[in-house]
Amino acid sequence: MASISAAAKATSAAFAHKKELAAAVPPQQLARSRRARAGRVRAVATPTRAPRSPASTGSVKSPMTTTEKILARASERASLEPGENVWVDVDVLMTHDVCGPGTIGIFKQEFGEDAKVWDREKVVIIPDHYIFTSDERANRNVDILRDFCEEQKIKYFYDIKDLSDFRANPDYKGVCHIALAQEGHCRPGEVLLGTDSHTCNAGAFGQFATGIGNTDAGFVMGTGKALLKVPPTIRFILDGEMPPYLLAKDLILQIIGEISVSGATYRSMEFVGSTIESLTMEERMTLCNMVIEAGGKNGVVPADETTFKYLEGKTSVEYEPVYSDAQARFYSDYRFDVSKLEPVVAKPHSPDNRALARECKDVKIDRVYIGSCTGGKTEDFIAAAKVFLASGQKVKVPTFLVPATQKVWMDVYSLPVPGSGGKTCSQIFEEAGCDTPASPNCGACLGGPRDTYARMNEPTVCVSTTNRNFPGRMGHKEGQIYLASPFTAAASALTGYVTDPRDFLS
Template sequence: METVPLLVGSGEPSALLSTLRTVHSLSNFFQIGLSIYSCNHYAFCGYLKFSHILKFQVPPTLRFVLDGEMPSYLLAKDLILQIIGEISMSGATYKSMEFIGSTVESLTILHHTGIEHGELIILLLPIGKMEERMTLCNMVVEAGGKNGVIPADNTTYKYLEGKTSVAFEPMYSDEQARFLSEYRFDVSKLEPLVAKPHSPDNCALARECKYVKIDRVYIGSCTGGKTEDFLAAAKIFLASGKKVKVPTFLVPATQKVWMDVYSLPVPRSGGKTCSQIFEEAGCDTPASPTCGACLGGPRDTYARMNEPLASLDRYLVCVSTTNRNFPGRMGHKEGQIYLASPYTAAASALTGFVTDPREFLQ
């Protein structure tokens, strides 16, 4: 038995994500989260500090090797839906899920400022995107996973610069480590996905659902309400130049994300912020940071699906960037929830049907 420092965390998922942005995970500490989305923290492959002693069963590990160039129309949400669709919601029950491979290494972003045709622009290049890694780790719980782990690398270290003054030491799987199973994916061949009602493993290609009429879109939650998620949605709206055809709700995960939505210029937009682009597209004004309708809540919860029917012959349908689509998850138990990436959610808002984002990204 080994004694190590311990952190017990509680609170809503968006609060946990906020903790990541301010405290961050350090090695040589063991973390316990009372929220199901504490798995977000393992995008940093580390632990936080407290003091106590508990006994735990060490979970076996499933390894997921994601290789290949990431297509421009995919986001990490598509990758984790692909994985959950393959192994099922119980495929990783009480197991650790480790993500490696060239695709995971490139799930990164660098903000590069430059001048183009006399216009100040910020290019988003694939060199430092921790938030996409958080999306992968966030949804391991939808596969029954105990945690999701991504080995620390230069992207991790760069992200942590200026965010902690505490010395830390990364931890990695041993070279002789044994894995319960290994799954390999050629990401270059994947397509945008949705998870149909009423389970995150009920996956289908977005293009196969193009005749599914929708009534609303929800972009938010700890899974799909990060800064990069809103930048992705804004990219779709900007490319289309059209207005949404259904109510589109925007719920940032944290106060920092909310501030980014109102302050960060969107690349190649002429300096417009996400909030300006959302307003031009006819979306609802971005709400205050909250879990919102992701957890259902009482009837007065913002964007909650209170009614079962969109018409006499059709249930209410929502495309959402959240993490679960169980009956009643976002309100009424008859509500139909399609889980999707911010790209797919924004594209669907523009057409009024479940829509492959390639229609706006080609």
């Protein structure tokens, strides 16, 4: 369970930022900044010196959180406080096939038919939601994106033309939030805005990332600026060894169940602690992805060696991480001993309707869905494969697999699963009787046109690794969705009931 403390505690040492913004970084990261990150990442330790007054040194007078620092730098302010409204320079603007046409329409309406985007290399356009469908309006949306990108010479447009075989489209990626990370558009210390509420996924990289509406996006498209209110920060301190039957999805469902879907409304959610430091980048993405389900403005994980290693070879853009000051003021602290947590699910029809998976063992299900930006990454499929492998059984309900991106799809067919004797996820899934992995896209997570693969067209009960479970989210308004980790989803597929993965994992 969580405990709340009003006092913010120091978790890192203080460092100086070249623009007079203090940044704190753990000692183990300093060697990295001197070696492989030289010339790309600058986080220089302040030498020991006698104390001086802030006025004589030019030091930041007000300690800040990570989010406050990022927005301060982006607005060229020495310091910021929660509640202030500031104009910030945007580093990346992302839009997709659902909101892109509306954003483009507003951009042209307000700036003119012949207007040019503020920076063709900072606008990223990713078709991903309603792709593999015969719906004419959905297909028209992608055509609108394509025409605009050709007109504007947008550098990062991940197009798809041949819907019969996604592999025939080398530029096509898949789900925008995972594609942004894989293609190097997520970088510490930057501001990334997107016309999708789960844009907060990118906070896993130690950056400010949040979703915005089409009108705001149209303005950003023309100016590169956005007016943002600085959010207060809630700090979530997760310590303890991660049990082998838990995943980050369990952690975020635990947190949302603790604070409710409105518990972090317009607040930043910063994740720290030994458990967070041990998580992979994909698991950190899962955490940050669902802060919006708690009402959060953004989520953020301090950048560290894991972050820098993930980014190697993905971007040539210089980036500069920042960290919360030791004396930064947090709205509140929540503490979790992860070693004592159990697998959880979110019952219909809200992400905060938390229950232990073992408490739902009598809930009969009709299907399992593994996919989406939240639960369709490479490690999510490997986790599911481990459960199937451990059981040696076949699934008892239809089990749909939708890789988030083309890279994830390739991993499913090529990477050996640890402990499998060289078998890939796809081989294990086939042996377990799952559906063949589908073309990478958002799939049924958002329902979509009626011919969307795995859409809930009947009032069925589904265990899903997606992020939302309100009525109609995955299709039929009377469908019931239990949100769960890939471990729990796979275990449930094997029994036909909501199942604690510990029944199969030692």
